[in-house]
Amino acid sequence: MSAASEEPVLLLDDVRKSYRTPFGLGRIEVLRGVNLVVGRGETVGFLGPNGAGKTTTLKIIMGLARPDGGTVRVLGRPPSDRNARHGVGFLPEQPYFYDYLTPREILELAAALFALPSAVARKRVADGLELLGLSRVRDTPLRKLSKGWLQRVGLAQALIGAPELVVLDEPMSGLDPVGRREVRELIASLKNQGTSVLLSSHILSDAELLCDRVAVVVGGQIRYQGPLARFGAGEAAFVDLVIDGLDSQRAVPPGLEPLSVEMRAGLCCVRVKSQSEADSLLRHCLEQAGRVVSVTPNRVGLEEIFAQALQGGSAGAP
Amino acid sequence: MRQVLAIAKNTFREAIRDRIFHSLFAFAVVVVLSSLLLGYVTVGERARLVMNVGLASIQLFGVLIAIAVGTGLVYKEMAKRTIFTLLSKPVARYQFLLGKYLGLGAVLTVQLVGMTAVFHAVFLPSGGWVSVITFQAILLMLVELMVITAVVLLFSTLASPFTGGLLSLLFFLIGHSIGELQKYSDLYGKHTTSALWKLGFALFPDLERFNFKENALYSIPVPWTHVAEACLYGTLLSAAFVIAATLVFERREFA
8 A cells, every 4th residue: 555545535633713702802612722633534523512613623624724733634634735535525414405407407517627537427417316216306496306316415415526526514404214325325335345434423223334433523622533432422321222022021030130121012022231131131031032122322423522522421532 | 617507598598588577678769769859849950969868868778777686686586485496406606697697798798789770770860970979878778787796696695675675776876976075075075084984985885986988979089097986996996896795695594
């Protein structure tokens, strides 16, 4: 691997940003020294509560806002260098488009802004419409499309330049369950193609399924960078088991103290507080010839994790 | 250049589908047609009256379209956040502004061509004539409209559409009366000796340099050197305002 390819596709070092308050009376610090690295082919989740500084960070990456201090390098170049943006695709949060255009026209405009040769542009537009399932609405004005369709158009225009780095701000927003699954599959396929992805989201399950690691930003600072499981989110707060063929007396092994046991529609529903308790309950049920209908680990909520990070709780060092 | 043309094409498409443009264009057509009625109730000089009203309407509605559509050019992109999608592509900010400028310029050209056709459709049956001078006057109207568009673009990066529109209109009015204002100032003003005052008069664009309506009206020939001079003057003014708009826009952040 050459030295150039070892260079991270995205580097933020001690990035700071503040905005002037109304009437210029003071300044609000939005970013307080953000450090973030996205390697080649890596999918990184950028998580944080509302107002943590996620969108400001993404705007700085895309050259839409300027940092007060620190270093930003996108594909080895500063974000103000438009050549850097040749290799980047961006989906803004709740993407806004010209509502008088159609999906095809939006993609044609995006292709023209990348200065793609005509034949390549035509193919990319057709592929983008196909990939995001937009062929059916290709000539429908955007004002007539639902939020879910607009999100797909946003994703299609972000990918039109065949980017090395894709920056997605809340890509699942406004999508129905089928759409969410399709977008998850799309992001997974980008990863398989070696495209780097920075995925800003507040939905933990998306990050869990897609990301190699996550960076958690709280109060304008990265409080944690690493695998999501190590952040505490991998731990189940409690586990729900549904068992058929056993009553509440027979389902629970002696010595185990479940959080709750109740019969619902002839099924025994048991809640235990750890994965190890769930394992022993499962073994017991099988011995008793019971049938396990479902096992659902319930994870710590992201809000709770953010609250812990705010207090300097489970969050590790950046 | 492809990026500039793509943005220009999109701006053209946006403006041409704008209701304000449709309304103003329709109103301009009605005004030109109404000059025909005025011609019937006026004794003599019917064709000249139609030409007077026609050319004035072409200019006035051109300016109104430039201001009404132009003031929202950049502001609307920021307010609707469509600018995020555009500027996150490999597009320099000057390319964005240049595209916007050329797009609106194309709209104004279409408006001018359309209005010229309507005008001649009314003018010729009223005893009018086809003249190079008329076309020279209309060409210089377009040059002036491009200057106005550049000014509108600058205000669009700085202010809300209402303020920008008001300032642009003020620019148009002062630009057409700067010569007169200077004359009055020299005769009666207390500040005529002030170097700053004189510099202000000297630097403020004189839009009367583009006004050849009287020549068209009374068939006074306009040398092509005058036309070329006015075109050069207009191009330099437009460039200066577009550059100023770019300098403002380069510093802009998008919240």
